Structures are given as C-alpha cells and as structure tokens.
Amino acid sequence: MNTCKIWFTAGLMLCLGSAHALDFGQELRNAAKALQQSEKSSLLGGYSETEEIAIGRQIAGNLLGAVPLVKDKQLQKYVNNVGRWVASQSERPDLAWHFGVLASDDINAFAAPGGYIFVTRGLYRLFNDESELAGVLAHEVGHVIRKHHLKILQQSQLIDLGGKLLARQAGGNDKVQNLIGSGAEIMSRSLDKNAEFEADRIAVVLAARAGYEAYGLPQVLQEIGHGGNDDSVALLFKTHPHPDARLAKLDAAMDQRFDGLKGQTLANRLYRIK
Numbered sequence: 001m002n003t004c005k006i007w008f009t010a011g012l013m014l015c016l017g018s019a020h021a022l023d024f025g026q027e028l029r030n031a032a033k034a035l036q037q038s039e040k041s042s043l044l045g046g047y048s049e050t051e052e053i054a055i056g057r058q059i060a061g062n063l064l065g066a067v068p069l070v071k072d073k074q075l076q077k078y079v080n081n082v083g084r085w086v087a088s089q090s091e092r093p094d095l096a097w098h099f100g101v102l103a104s105d106d107i108n109a110f111a112a113p114g115g116y117i118f119v120t121r122g123l124y125r126l127f128n129d130e131s132e133l134a135g136v137l138a139h140e141v142g143h144v145i146r147k148h149h150l151k152i153l154q155q156s157q158l159i160d161l162g163g164k165l166l167a168r169q170a171g172g173n174d175k176v177q178n179l180i181g182s183g184a185e186i187m188s189r190s191l192d193k194n195a196e197f198e199a200d201r202i203a204v205v206l207a208a209r210a211g212y213e214a215y216g217l218p219q220v221l222q223e224i225g226h227g228g229n230d231d232s233v234a235l236l237f238k239t240h241p242h243p244d245a246r247l248a249k250l251d252a253a254m255d256q257r258f259d260g261l262k263g264q265t266l267a268n269r270l271y272r273i274k
Contacts, residue, residue, distance in 0.1 A: 056114030129267035135217030142202030
C-alpha cells in the first residue's frame with residue numbers, strides 16, 4: 001500500500017505517492033541534470049537581493065498601474081499557493097515570491113526580478129488542470145532564478161548593478177523608469193530565444209519535483225500553438241519564440257526521460273474563474 005506524505009508550503013498541500021514523496025528517484029535526477037545547467041547563475045556585479053527586489057517591485061508596480069489584478073481574492077490566493085510551492089523546488093526557495101493574475105484577455109505571462117510573476121486572465125482560462133498552471137509559473141520562475149531580466153538590464157548600461165546607488169535608483173531614478181517603461185512587455189521583448197528555451201527546460205524539472213505532471217507546460221504550448229494568430233496571442237508571439245519552436249526544443253531535450261514519472265494533473269483542484 002502506498003503511503004502519503006503531506007507537503008505544506010504557503011498553504012498548499014500536495015499528497016503524493018511514496019515514489020514521489022521526498023525523492024523522485026534516479027530518473028528525475030538524470031532528467032534534471034540533462035535539462036539544467038549544473039552551475040548556478042553567477043552574481044552580476046555584486047548586487048544584493050534587496051536591490052534585485054527593488055528593481056522587480058518597480059517593474060511590477062508599473063505593470064499593475066497599467067493592468068490591475070483580477071478582483072478575485074480566492075483566485076489570487078490559489079495562484080500564489082501553487083506558484084510558491086513550485087518555486088520552493090528551485091534553488092531560491094527563500095525568495096519572497098509573489099504571483100498574480102492580471103485582468104487582461106491577452107494570452108501571456110511575465111516575470112520581473114526578485115520573484116514577481118504574473119499570468120493574464122486570458123492565459124489562465126486556457127488551463128485544463130493545475131499541472132498546466134504549475135508548468136507556466138515554473139517557466140517564469142526559471143527566468144527569475146537564472147536572472148535573465150537582470151542580465152538584460154545590466155547590458156543596457158542604464159543600471160549599474162555593481163554601483164552604490166542601485167537601491168536608490170530602483171526606487172525612482174528617471175533612467176531606470178524610462179528603461180522599465182510600462183513593465184513586462186519591454187522586459188520580455190529583450191529576452192533572447194535561448195533564455196526562453198532555458199526557462200522551458202527548467203520548468204519541466206521544477207514541475208516534476210513539485211509532484212506535477214511534467215508535460216503540463218508542453219500541453220499549454222500545444223494549445224496556444226493551435227489557437228491561431230488572433231489578437232489575444234499577438235504580444236505572446238512578439239515576446240516569445242513560437243510555441244512550435246519551443247515544443248520542438250523541449251521534445252528533443254526531454255526525449256523519454258520523464259516518461260517513467262507519474263506526476264499529478266489535479267484537474268479537479270484547478271480554480272475556475274467566475
């Protein structure tokens with residue numbers, strides 16, 4: 001008889017079979033090793049976590065000033081619980097992660113430094129189960145832990161990540177504000193395809209570690225790819241590689257490494273927007 005271990009993180013409980021409790025076994029370790037770089041991202045210019053969070057907070061504030069959160073406290077709580085559980089499987093479990101659903105019918109998701117992550121209402125409505133939500137959030141977590149956006153900001157030379165005035169700049173410096181603009185579109189547009197492919201690979205590993213079906217993200221990408229090119233996905237296609245290209249890269253990377261893992265989809269637990 002299988003035993004269950006209750007994992008409780010940020011109010012989320014996942015009851016997993018004994019094969020998925022503390023250790024997903026050698027198959028998952030091999031898959032993670034194959035899909036993720038072994039070394040952690042190096043610190044950029046010696047900036048602190050406080051400075052990283054200050055930048056992300058301003059980006060998130062700008063974004064929310066343009067597009068508010070969906071007015072549904074239960075929805076926001078649920079997404080935060082799922083997101084924090086997934087993020088707890090990453091190399092930065094102690095970061096103060098924040099997740100939210102934006103009141104936009106566009107199909108997209110965004111991340112900002114310091115652990116600020118958003119999905120649009122339009123994207124959320126495509127999810128068929130909790131594993132798909134977890135996969136998308138895990139992709140954005142991947143951007144944060146690999147510091148993809150901070151690298152772009154550093155390359156812009158408008159923010160001196162090694163400078164003494166970073167925290168103050170992030171609070172209101174005009175150059176920083178102009179760089180950040182309205183928020184996620186500018187940030188996401190600057191990411192190259194390799195960063196997106198890396199975040200996809202990280203996502204399937206984090207989702208599997210959290211006990212979810214590893215193919216949640218590929219399922220979402222497949223559905224988006226089949227959805228055509230209407231206005232709701234215009235920004236997504238502008239800021240990300242086409243889903244077909246991402247699926248091809250993931251298929252080659254995952255191969256059959258995850259086929260032996262029996263993660264949960266939790267379709268009956270997905271919160272439905274009213």
